[in-house]
Amino acid sequence: MDEDIKLVKSVLNGNIDSFNIIVNKYETMILKFIYNILRDKEASEDISQEVFITVYNKLYMYNTSYKFSNWILQIARNKCIDYIRKYKRVYESNLDDIKEVASNEMSPEQTAEFKETKETVLNFIKELSETDRQIIILRYTQNLTFYDIGEILNISESAVKRRYYKLRDKFKENSKVKEKRWRV
Numbered sequence: 679m680d681e682d683i684k685l686v687k688s689v690l691n692g693n694i695d696s697f698n699i700i701v702n703k704y705e706t707m708i709l710k711f712i713y714n715i716l717r718d719k720e721a722s723e724d725i726s727q728e729v730f731i732t733v734y735n736k737l738y739m740y741n742t743s744y745k746f747s748n749w750i751l752q753i754a755r756n757k758c759i760d761y762i763r764k765y766k767r768v769y770e771s772n773l774d775d776i777k778e779v780a781s782n783e784m785s786p787e788q789t790a791e792f793k794e795t796k797e798t799v800l801n802f803i804k805e806l807s808e809t810d811r812q813i814i815i816l817r818y819t820q821n822l823t824f825y826d827i828g829e830i831l832n833i834s835e836s837a838v839k840r841r842y843y844k845l846r847d848k849f850k851e852n853s854k855v856k857e858k859r860w861r862v
Contacts, residue, residue, distance in 0.1 A: 682747070817842065
């Protein structure tokens, strides 16, 4: 965090190279975050650029008592909301854009089980409200704490925890129902 504050101060003093360091440090994280919300590769790339333009233009507004990564993720979240409002929908994922995680070392049974589990998880996430989806995305793709997620989404840490654990229980319940159907 201290490194980020030094970079921000350096940019505010006119050092553009420090901003390039910030971009290089956070561009992958921001792109993944946006893609996980929109599921559109081109839109994600465009919005990522908009995020960094906004960060540069509003850097003077950054409050150093908060994590810089949370601040930039909050900007990315707001840009996604603006995009969704403008286009009135979230694009469905293009399966060609998603890299398969399954390794070549997995047996055919393991690969099939992995794909089935992945499909179940993606379908569950697709059905969630926007806030719940963002909680799951931030928790699992960015490995953020409940406190950090609450800061980004502008809700209390306890509300994030409550929603997260309710979602987790709901997912487990849905999984049990599907499992019972397969056994019959």
